[in-house]
Every structure is written in C-alpha cells, then in structure tokens.
Amino acid sequence: xxVFETRLxxxxxxxxxxxxxxxxxxxxxxxxxxxxxxLFDADxxxxxxxxxxxxxxxxxxxxxxxxxxxxxxxLADLRQEVEGLAIEWITLPAVGGLAGRTIGDGRIRTDTGxxxxxxxxxxxxxxGPGPEFRLEAxxxxxxxxxxxxxxxxxxxxxx
Amino acid sequence: xxxxxxxxDVLLELGVVLLVLAVVGRAAGRIGIPSVPLxxxxxxxxxxxxxxxxxxxxxxxxxxxxxxxxxLLLLLGLEYNAEELRDGLKGNWKAGVxxxxxxxxxxxxxxxxxxxxxxxxxxxxGVTYISSSGIIAKLLGDLDRIANRETPxxxxxxxxxxxxxxxxxxxxxxxxxxxxxxxxxLTVGAALAAVVIALAVSIRWGAHVSRAVAARTQEVLLLTxxxxxxxxxxxxxxxxxxxxxxxxxxxxxxxxxxxxxGRELLEPLRDVFGGLFFVFFGLQxxxxxxxxxxxxxxxxxxxxxxxxxxxxxxxxxxxxVGPRGRWRAGLSLVARGEFSIVIGGLGVAAGLNADLGSLxxxxxxxxxxxxxxxxxxxxxxxxxxxxARRSTR
Numbered sequence: 001x002x003v004f005e006t007r008l009x010x011x012x013x014x015x016x017x018x019x020x021x022x023x024x025x026x027x028x029x030x031x032x033x034x035x036x037x038x039l040f041d042a043d044x045x046x047x048x049x050x051x052x053x054x055x056x057x058x059x060x061x062x063x064x065x066x067x068x069x070x071x072x073x074x075l076a077d078l079r080q081e082v083e084g085l086a087i088e089w090i091t092l093p094a095v096g097g098l099a100g101r102t103i104g105d106g107r108i109r110t111d112t113g114x115x116x117x118x119x120x121x122x123x124x125x126x127x128g129p130g131p132e133f134r135l136e137a138x139x140x141x142x143x144x145x146x147x148x149x150x151x152x153x154x155x156x157x158x159x
Numbered sequence: 160x161x162x163x164x165x166x167x168d169v170l171l172e173l174g175v176v177l178l179v180l181a182v183v184g185r186a187a188g189r190i191g192i193p194s195v196p197l198x199x200x201x202x203x204x205x206x207x208x209x210x211x212x213x214x215x216x217x218x219x220x221x222x223x224x225x226x227x228x229x230x231l232l233l234l235l236g237l238e239y240n241a242e243e244l245r246d247g248l249k250g251n252w253k254a255g256v257x258x259x260x261x262x263x264x265x266x267x268x269x270x271x272x273x274x275x276x277x278x279x280x281x282x283x284x285g286v287t288y289i290s291s292s293g294i295i296a297k298l299l300g301d302l303d304r305i306a307n308r309e310t311p312x313x314x315x316x317x318x319x320x321x322x323x324x325x326x327x328x329x330x331x332x333x334x335x336x337x338x339x340x341x342x343x344x345l346t347v348g349a350a351l352a353a354v355v356i357a358l359a360v361s362i363r364w365g366a367h368v369s370r371a372v373a374a375r376t377q378e379v380l381l382l383t384x385x386x387x388x389x390x391x392x393x394x395x396x397x398x399x400x401x402x403x404x405x406x407x408x409x410x411x412x413x414x415x416x417x418x419x420x421g422r423e424l425l426e427p428l429r430d431v432f433g434g435l436f437f438v439f440f441g442l443q444x445x446x447x448x449x450x451x452x453x454x455x456x457x458x459x460x461x462x463x464x465x466x467x468x469x470x471x472x473x474x475x476x477x478x479x480v481g482p483r484g485r486w487r488a489g490l491s492l493v494a495r496g497e498f499s500i501v502i503g504g505l506g507v508a509a510g511l512n513a514d515l516g517s518l519x520x521x522x523x524x525x526x527x528x529x530x531x532x533x534x535x536x537x538x539x540x541x542x543x544x545x546x547a548r549r550s551t552r
Contacts, residue, residue, distance in 0.1 A: 006311040007243060007246055007247070007311065007315075008305065008310065008311055008314055009238075009239055009243040009247050009314045009315060009317070009318040010238035010239055010243070010292075010296060010314060010318070011296075011305060011314065014305075014306065014310070014311060016308070026306045026308075028305050028306050031419065032419070036305065036306055040308075044481065044483040044484065044538075045308070045481060046307055046308035046309055046480050046481050046483065046484030046487075047304075047307055047308075047483065047484065047487070047538070048303060048304065048305075048306040048307050051303055051305075051306050
C-alpha cells in the first residue's frame with residue numbers, strides 16, 4: 001500500500017493513504033508528537049471533514065486495537081507482575097544477524113540466558129518457536145529475560 | 160502631567176498601552192478576527208492626532224518595537240528548520256515565483272502611479288507581497304485544516320515568502336541607507352552570502368548549534384537565546400543587513416528540542432514586544448491621513464487579493480488538488496499582517512514618504528480582516544463560475 005508523505009513546514013509531516021475500499025485516511029504527525037487522524041469529505045476530497053487528536057499514549061492504544069492482537073497488552077501486564085523482567089521486540093535486518101539461520105544456531109538461550117518467546121512474520125505470529133525455527137529477514141522477534149540478557153540477545157539477533 | 164519621576168511616567172504609559180492591547184486582544188478573540196489590526200488601531204488612537212494621545216515614553220516604546228521585530232523574526236525562524244526551507248524551496252520555487260510576481264506587482268505599480276520614488280515603491284511592493292504567516296498558520300489550526308490536502312502547498316508558499324523576505328530586507332536596507340552602487344552591491348552581496356552560509360551551516364551543523372545553545376534550566380536557555388539573538392541582530396544592523404534577518408537566521412539555525420522549548424519561552428515575550436511594535440507603528444501615523452488613502456488601499460487590496468488567488472489556484476493545482484481545495488488555497492493566502500508592517504515600518508523609520516505609513520496601515524487593516532474572513536468562510540464562498548467551468552473540463 002502506498003503512503004504519501006508531505007512535509008508541513010513549521011507543523012510536522014502529513015501522511016495519506018487510501019484504504020482497500022478506496023477511502024483516503026490522513027495522519028498528521030506534529031512536531032510535539034501529537035498525531036491527528038483525519039477523514040475526508042466525499043464531495044471535496046481535499047477537505048478534512050473530521051479529525052481526532054491522538055497523543056502518544058492514545059496512539060499506543062489505537063495501534064493495539066487496530067492491530068487485532070492483544071499480545072502487547074498482555075506483555076505490559078506481565079512486565080508489571082515480574083519486577084526486572086525485560087521484554088523487547090527485535091526486528092531482523094535484511095542482511096546479517098541471525099537472518100536465514102535457526103534460533104538454535106544463535107545459541108541465544110545457552111549464551112545469553114534470554115528466551116525467544118515469539119516470532120511475528122508478515123502478520124502471522126509463531127508463539128514459542130523451537131531451536132529449529134528458521135528466522136528470516138524482517139522477522140520481529142520477541143525476546144524476554146533480564147535486562148542484560150535481552151540486550152545481548154538483541155545484539156546477536158540483529159547482528 | 161503630575162511631576163512624578165520620569166520613570167514613573169514610563170511605567171504609567173507602558174501599563175496603559177499593555178492594558179489597551181489586552182482589551183482589544185480580548186475583543187479580537189471574541190469577534191474572531193486577528194489581533195494585529197486592532198493593535199494597529201490602538202496605536203493610531205494613542206498617537207498624534209488620535210483620540211487619547213500619549214505624551215512621553217516614546218523612546219521606550221521605540222526600543223520595545225525594535226525588540227518586537229527581532230522577536231517576531233526569531234520565532235518565525237524557530238518554526239522552521241533548514242531542511243524544511245531547502246525542501247520547500249526545491250519543490251515549490253515555481254509557485255514562489257508566481258507568488259512573488261502576483262504579490263509584488265500591485266504594490267510596485269501603485270508606487271509608480273502615485274509617483275513615489277524608487278525606494279518607496281520597492282517598500283510598497285514588499286508590503287503587498289508578503290502574506291501573514293502568523294494569521295494564516297493560526298487560522299489553519301483553528302479551522303481544523305492542517306490535514307487538508309492543499310495545506311502543504313499553502314505552508315510551502317509561506318516558507319518561500321519568509322525566505323524571500325530574508326533576501327529582501329538586506330536589499331531594502333541598502334536602498335534605504337542610500338549608499339552608492341558599488342558599496343551597496345557589496346553590502347547586498349555580503350548579506351545574501353550571510354543568508355546562504357547561515358542556511359548551509361544550520362543544515363550541516365544545526366545539531367551542534369542547538370547543543371551549544373541548549374541549557375539545563377529554562378532561565379539560562381531564555382537568556383542565552385535572547386542575548387545571542389539581540390547580539391546578532393545588532394551586528395547585522397551595523398552591517399546594514401537588517402536586524403530582522405539576523406534574528407531570522409538564528410531562529411533557523413536552532414532546531415529540535417531547543418527550538419521547541421525556545422518557542423515556548425519566547426512566545427509570551429514576542430506577544431508583549433510584538434504588540435508594542437504594532438502600537439509604535441500606529442503611533443507614528445496621524446489617523447487623519449488614513450481616509451485619503453483608503454481608496455488606494457482598497458484598490459491595492461483587490462489587486463493583490465486576485466494575485467494571491469491566482470497563486471493558490473495554480474500552485475495547489477500542480478499538487479493535484481481539486482477545484483474546491485485550489486480555491487481554498489488561494490483564499491488562505493490573502494491575509495496580510497505583521498510582516499507587511501515590518502517592511503512598511505522600515506520605510507517609515509527612514510522617513511521615505513509621508514503617505515507610505517498611512518497606506519501601509521490602511522492596507523494591512525483591510526487585508527488582515529478581509530484575509531482572515533475569506534479564509535474562515537472559504538467553504539461557503541462559491542467557486543467563481545469561470546473557474547468551476549475550467550476545472551470540470
């Protein structure tokens with residue numbers, strides 16, 4: 001899907017894309033981080049007919065709801081329950097890191113103590129992947145453990 | 160006057176001026192028009208030949224007005240970073256040229272018709288050229304049009320105008336100083352080089368500049384920013400480059416978080432001193448000189464409004480915006496305000512032409528109000544039939 005990006009000098013950046021049904025949706029990201037989600041008038045497609053201001057915290061909720069996955073939310077709960085638990089999403093680079101190799105190859109658990117909890121690839125999630133699971137470029141890998149362990153694992157995964 | 164100390168008089172009159180500004184500002188907010196024209200009116204009412212003339216404290220207001228111009232331009236510069244200026248110029252310079260021609264020609268022609276000298280004509284061309292970024296940016300937000308598809312076009316044109324002003328003011332400074340051709344060319348060349356260098360520096364080393372200015376407490380940041388800006392503005396003025404341009408460039412060079420907090424800190428100061436600036440401009444003009452130039456101001460207003468409508472229509476059309484949006488873009492560019500007064504004020508300070516100040520004041524009074532009304536009711540104003548016909552073909 002194509003997203004058009006235009007600078008708004010002095011304000012921020014304006015993004016626009018058309019939904020699959022052909023309706024335009026605009027998002028203005030202001031410099032202070034506030035986003036505005038805009039809908040347009042059918043008769044005058046250049047005119048924003050309604051917009052909602054979305055703060056950084058609101059945006060996280062919105063993403064969560066639109067993403068259809070409650071994973072992030074559950075993780076946040078988990079993090080509150082276990083003190084000192086670090087959880088991080090790591091995206092594999094196109095080249096390098098563990099792209100094209102298995103989790104076992106990376107010896108993540110053995111060397112760093114962190115666990116790979118899930119892998120999300122192109123919208124489908126693979127919870128609890130085994131050591132034989134082969135990673136690909138662009139995979140989002142969810143790693144959990146102590147702060148240091150997660151950092152080490154991240155360095156190994158992303159190369 | 161009671162024989163109190165002179166400083167007491169200054170405080171008294173300053174207090175009166177600021178309170179008057181507060182009252183008219185409130186009124187402006189209530190009726191939904193920008194405050195600049197009302198500040199001007201307040202200045203006219205308090206000046207010579209006005210309703211309640213002020214006596215002393217001219218000096219203080221004069222200094223305040225100078226600081227006001229510097230702060231207006233500093234905050235304008237802080238709004239933008241150098242990349243935005245560069246990209247804006249790259250992508251929209253054609254629209255900028257159209258805008259310049261359609262905006263400046265009415266003023267230039269009027270200056271010639273009135274038989275004014277070359278310099279006064281150039282000033283008037285500047286007055287009619289430059290739209291009010293202050294009024295327009297505020298209204299775009301208030302009217303919820305930031306997300307509109309024509310808005311990037313409108314903002315880019317404003318950016319180019321502001322950059323053009325940075326080049327225009329030094330040229331005007333040289334003309335006003337009346338220095339010889341060779342020396343004048345050198346000064347203008349040096350000024351333009353300074354503009355280009357400042358932009359290049361802020362693209363390259365903007366982060367360093369911002370880091371050098373950054374401070375742990377707001378107090379120190381405020382003092383640093385203000386001190387640096389006044390220093391550079393003063394130096395620029397000495398070199399005949401115009402203090403306003405110096406301030407603008409400082410603003411451009413600073414970006415990121417420092418710019419963000421600088422804006423927050425300086426905005427209230429700008430409102431105070433900017434208010435004094437508009438009052439001071441009004442003070443210098445005898446209200447009795449306004450009615451004779453009113454007709455000229457309206458004619459100038461009509462001509463330059465048509466110019467901005469053409470610019471907006473054309474530029475938004477190039478960006479693929481539909482007819483209603485193109486119409487809105489044109490209507491959004493009409494408002495004139497603070498920068499017309501900045502340019503006109505330079506001419507008045509140099510004592511160019513007795514009518515220059517009056518015509519500028521009348522023109523801005525009309526165009527600030529008309530421009531913001533056109534913008535507000537842009538969606539209710541029907542598209543002129545000939546434009547509607549052209550765009551359906």
